[in-house]
Amino acid sequence: MEKAVEMIQIVKRFPQVVANDHVDLTVLKGEIHAIVGENGAGKTTLMNQLYGLLKPDSGEIRIFGKKVNFKGPRDAILMGIGMVHQHFMLVNNLTVAENVVLGSEAGIGPLFDLKSARKKVSELSKRYGLHVDVDAKIEDLPVGMQQRVEILKVLYRGAEILILDEPTAVLTPQETEELFETMFRLRENGKTIIFISHKLNEVMRVSDRITVMRQGKVTGVLNKSETDPRQIARLMVGRDVVFTVEKTPARPNGVVLKVENLHVKDYRNLEAVKGVSFEVRAGEIYAIAGVAGNGQTELVEALTGLRKPVSGRVYFLGKDITHATPRELREMGMGHIPEDRHKYGLILQFPAYYNVILGRHHRPPFANGEFLCHSKILSFAENLLSRFDVRPNNVRMLGANFSGGNQQKLVIAREIGLEPKLMVVSQPTRGLDVGATEFVHKTLIQLRDSGVAILLVSMELDEVLSLADRIAVMYNGQIMGEVEPNAVSIEEIGLMMAGHRLEEIRGRVA
Incomplete structure (x- = not known):
C-alpha cells in the first residue's frame, strides 16, 4: 500500500x-x-x-x-x-x-x-x-x-x-x-x-x-x-495497568458541603453559574460532569475562595463559607486539587519539599514564628514522597522538573497530608498517562472510604462513571439532572451534556 x-x-x-x-x-x-x-x-x-x-x-x-x-x-x-x-x-x-x-x-x-x-x-x-x-x-x-x-x-x-x-x-x-x-x-x-x-x-x-x-x-x-x-x-x-476501579458501595454520612442557589460571574462579568444547588456527604464522591466551558471552572473557584459569588450560599459543615478566603477554607479542612496544577497547584521554581507544605508553611511544626524549620520540612517531605511514590524521590528537585504525573502526585500528597474533611478535585487526570491515572483513581477511592467528602469535577465521562456515587451534569451554568451511575445510560448523560433536562429526557422516553 x-x-x-x-x-x-x-x-x-x-x-x-x-x-x-x-x-x-x-x-x-x-x-x-x-x-x-x-x-x-x-x-x-x-x-x-x-x-x-x-x-x-x-x-x-x-x-x-x-x-x-x-x-x-x-x-x-x-x-x-x-x-x-x-x-x-x-x-x-x-x-x-x-x-x-x-x-x-x-x-x-x-x-x-x-x-x-x-x-x-x-x-x-x-x-x-x-x-x-x-x-x-x-x-x-x-x-x-x-x-x-x-x-x-x-x-x-x-x-x-x-x-x-x-x-x-x-x-x-x-x-x-x-x-x-x-x-x-x-x-x-x-x-x-x-x-x-x-x-x-x-x-x-x-x-x-x-x-x-x-x-x-x-x-x-x-x-x-x-x-x-x-x-x-x-x-x-512500561508496566501492566489496572483499568477497572475497584470500590465497595459508598456509606455516606452527614452533609459536609451544601450549595444553595449559587450564582457566579466569569472574568467577562457574564453569569457562568446560574442558581446551582447540591449537597456532598461524608464518604461519597459527588461528580459534576459536562463539556468544558459550562460553568464548572467558575463553580470550583467560588467554592474554594478564588472567586466571589454574586448571590446564593455555601455551607461547609454547617458554617456559612460563601465569602471565605482560601486560607480560611484550608484551616477549616478543605483540600483542593486544581485543574491547572501549574497555575494553582505548585510553585514550579520551588523545590518539592517547599511545595508539599504550601498552605501550612506558616504553622508549626514547619515554622517557629518567622523562621522555617528546615529539618522538619525535609523529614516530612521525604516521608510524603515515599508514601505517594513520587519519582524521582528527590525532595530538593524543582517542581518544574517532575513529569506531569509526578507533579500531580505532589499536589495530591500535599492536599491529603492536610487530612481534609472535604476534597474539591478538578480534572485530576488531565494530561496524565494511564499509570498515573490509575494511581489517582485508587487514591480518591481510598480517601472516600476513609470518610472524606469528595467533589469531583471532570470532563472525562469514563472517569465520572467509574468513580462517582452520584453524578450531576452541568450545561450552560445549570444542573440538568442528578443521577446515580448504575441508574443512568451514557445516552442520557450525553443528552444532559447537550442541554436537555433529565425530566424532559425520561418524560420523552416514557
Missing part, C-alpha cells in the same frame, strides 16, 4: 529535553492511524513538524514518497496536509462559509466570489456528511458543529492527510460518535487520518494501526486487530 507519510529518524530538542528521539512514523494512504502516548511523550511535537509549525533538528519527512522541507504550515497545506487543533481557530462573528474560506489562497476581497465558495463548502459538507448550516454564525453553533467547520476548512484547502489532535476532548458522547462516522466516511473517500488521542477505547474503536510513544521514542507499532488496550497501555507506561 502507498505510504502517505514517512517520518524517518526525526530528532527535535528543546532546552533540557529531547522531545523526539530518532522517531520513525509511517502512515499508509487511506488509513486511520492513531498516535498514543502519555502527556509529554512527543506526539504533538511530532505532528507540529509534519504540519510545518516546527522544523526537525535532524531526520527526513516524505509525503507520498516526495522528500519535503516545510518552512511553515502554508507549505504543508500546499502538500495536502491539514491539521485540526484541540483548540479551535474560528472567528465567532463570521458565518461557517466565511470561516472555511478565510485565509485560503484567494483571500476575501472585492474579487473574491463568496457565492461560489459558499456553494463549494455546501457540497463538501454533503459529500462527507459534515452537515452544518453554511450561513450560520460560529457563535451560534455548539462545539461539535464548530469542529465540523474546522474539518471543512482543511478539506476546502484540498487536504488528503488530516491530523486530528485530541478531537474528542470537548465533545459529548453523541458528538463523538458523529465524529467517528465522519472519520470513517473520510477514509472511504481515500483520505488519510492521523488521530492523536490518550483514550484507548476510542483508539480501538476507530484506528487501523497504532503508533505508541513514550518519552520521545516509539515503543511499538501495532495493528488494531492484533492488540488490546492492555498491551497499548504497557507500551505507553
